[in-house]
Amino acid sequence: MHTPSNQSHLLGRLKQRPEFLRVAQEQRRWTATGLSVQIAPNARDTSRFGLTITKKIYKEAVKRNRIRRRLRALAYEVLSEFLPQGYDIVLIGRAETLERPYDDLKKDLLWCLKRLGV
């Protein structure tokens, strides 16, 4: 879309529910303390990411918003650097995402990517 940064233009966003379901059906999932990751190849020359934070984790909208913002910042920083082209990835928030130190979250995400063989 129109992201001016020199790195994040590689990253699109998943927006439609069917796109999320397709990634989930691929069954490639790994969970760390701070977050869960689902991934699927998308047959494109760019990668895209989506975020899922359910009401099950926190009832209050404020806490869910904060989790979403931390994950989004994480995605722009880490995925644009380490995620190869041609993948759709979904980051799923957990209860610990809210308070976990940012550096640990970063390690969690990298570890998940490694275990998923990317």
Next chain:
RNA sequence: UCGGAAGAUCGGAUGGCUGCGGGGCUUUUGUUGCGUGUGUUUUGGGACUAUUCCCGGAGCAGGCGGAUCAAGGCUUCGAGGAAAGUCCGGGCAUCAUGGAAACACGGCGCCGGGGAAAUCCCGGAUGGAGUAAUCCACUGGACAGGGCCACAGAAAAAAUGUAGCUGGGAAAACAACCCCCAGUCAUAAUGAAAAGGUGCGGUAAGAGCGCACCGCGCGACCGGUAACGGAAGCGGCAUGGUAACCCCCGCCGGAUGCAAGAUCAAAUAGGGGCCGCACAUGAUGCGUUUUCACAUCGUGGCCCGGGUCGAUCGCUUGACGAAUCUGGUAACAGAUUGCGCAGAUGAAUAGCCAUCCCCGACAGAACCCGGCUUACAGGUCUUCCGAAAAU
């Protein structure tokens, strides 16, 4: 100074790096389509002896203009007092509806004022709490009618008469008990409540039977816009509670909610129109047969219509807020202004770091506005009350 009451207001600060959503201005290149006019090719019609001229269609090339979209630059704005719960009142939209009324159903219920309206707000009345400031209250009607009032108690509503008290009768030597008749409810027992209370008189015993005080009912008149308050006098006392049970009276109320709804519009199904082509010596249609005529049946293109995916609008400037002044006890109203006001749609307003402090509560807009209710760390300000001290 201590304790208390009411109201208003704020809701971490500063800086750095990296970012997000909306608007505006601007630059460049590209994309798409539009307008304009130029050159050129080709073609139809007309005028003319002819060169040629006039009118129209199609293709190609590049020019200019102002847009759309994308990217870059600059600039500006970017969550709350409750954004929450979705409980009321409206705006707006669609649907239904000839008008009006009545019935049904639901809601509301002291008086006056405010407000678009409300079950909201302000002021007052009444009752209650507090030394006070102040706070609390679903506050019409129980002689329109019905229902209910547990347990206990004789009796729970136009009272009754269990124990008891008194008189008379009967019986008897006399008295008492038992029995019969009459009067009565002071006394006793039950209960949340027993049909005025206390005292004196009175009586066979008693009773508002009489009187005084208190209470209650009616109430001339006075004050107040009103709710209501005060009250001379009159009445011997009469209409127990519950309407948050039905009900009666008065007032109010269509339904559904922005996923409302409107516009544009790939695609698909079925439908309609026009044009071209094809067949046909065919099939079907009007009782049968033959002949003739007519209509339909095929296929291609374009258009209309349809409305899915999608896109745009609705979508944020309005019964708005703020400041100042004026009127009003106040709610609020009026005037003025180099004043302020998000608009997303997998959904922006952030991530990380540093410093400081009192170490940060409840909590995230989703069509808009007015209320209500609920949650909330801590800070600031104003007014008032009580006590102590000082003057």
